[in-house]
Amino acid sequence: MAAGACARGGGPLARLLVLAVLQVNFIALGLEPDFLYPLENVTIAQGRDATFTCVVNNLGGYRVAWIKADTKAILAIHEHVITNNARLSVTHNDYNTWTLIIRGVKREDRGQYMCQVNTDPMKMQTAFLEVVIPPDIIYEETSGDMMVPEGGSAKLVCKARGYPPPKIVWRREDGGDLISRGGPQGKTKVMSLEGEIVNLTKVTRSEMGAYLCIAANGVPPSVSKRIMLHVHFHPLVQVPNQLVGAPTGTDVTLQCHVEASPKAINYWTRENGEMIISNDKYHMSEINSSAYSVQMRLVIRNIQGTDLGGYKCISKNSIGDAEGNIRMYEMELPYSKNRPDDDRDSDLEETNDVRSSLQGSLREGGRAEDAGFLGGGGPPSAAATRTTPYAIFLISALVYAMG
Structure with missing residues (x-):
């Protein structure tokens, strides 16, 4: 009762008295x-x-x-x-x-x-x-975007802090392979690499792109940094069809594939060097195939005799330049001699509406006159056109000799 009264009285002294009484009671009870x-x-x-x-x-x-x-x-x-x-x-x-x-x-x-x-x-x-x-990238100790010449070397560094110490994993942003060279197994392709440093040697243009260094230590969130690797090389021009045939009055498309880094300036000229510009006659376009490759296209509308001849696709960047050559010739539409003239006119009109053209690529080391037999569309050679009359002459001579 006394302890209760003191507690109700409040004050530090009263509380200390209550605690002392409780302590004595617990001790007395053996607790x-x-x-x-x-x-x-x-x-x-x-x-x-x-x-x-x-x-x-x-x-x-x-x-x-x-x-x-x-x-x-x-x-x-x-x-x-x-x-x-x-x-x-x-x-x-x-x-x-x-x-x-x-x-x-x-x-x-x-x-x-x-x-x-x-x-x-x-x-x-x-x-x-x-x-x-959580992990954190140390940007002042981590590589930034870099440029290397093709065939050179690149050293990618990524440092991170955190506790526990983060683990660094490298991946390509496009999901492509990372190429490791110089190890006991020579050249190997892997989807990812571990470690703060990645050494790339004998770099090729296919290794150009964005690399991600990802730091993780089990404490969310993981962090990453994007490092862009630019590989520089002079332009390379490839022409899929070097000989193109088309009837007059139709449209035809010329194509060139260009690889270049840094980005190149691409344009078309006639064989005499006259630069082609977009207008009602010509339409030029480019389609990006990758970070370093584009497809050049030149559409020539309503082909006339003055449009026949050579064309050049030219690519230039700060390292060098390259060009490809395409020759366009007139192709006559096939028709049957036994058919009425009205039918032949109908075929010609139908073909012009379709705007068809034949294109053939030249085999390396091959002759231009063989293009029609290699890819379709080249004019027949003079030798081929002389084959039938020459055979008739031989048969006539043989009959005369036997008679």
């Missing part, structure tokens, strides 16, 4: 403070809040203290924070639970924490606070 649950380890990302919960039964008049065990610094006693750290606080549910709260944890908060009861001998339990840090 001592006891931890109900173990203190649990906590792993938390830097910047978040961490909590330790200590549950003590039969505390009586004893006190609960929080201590950072590795530095032996007293953090709080009962509900009062002792350390000069505004990020720390302690809560008590007025029964048996005490909670230590660390707001916005930092790397230096990592360590062993102790919940202690001032019995004799002292009772305590400890837990570890692990502070993990």
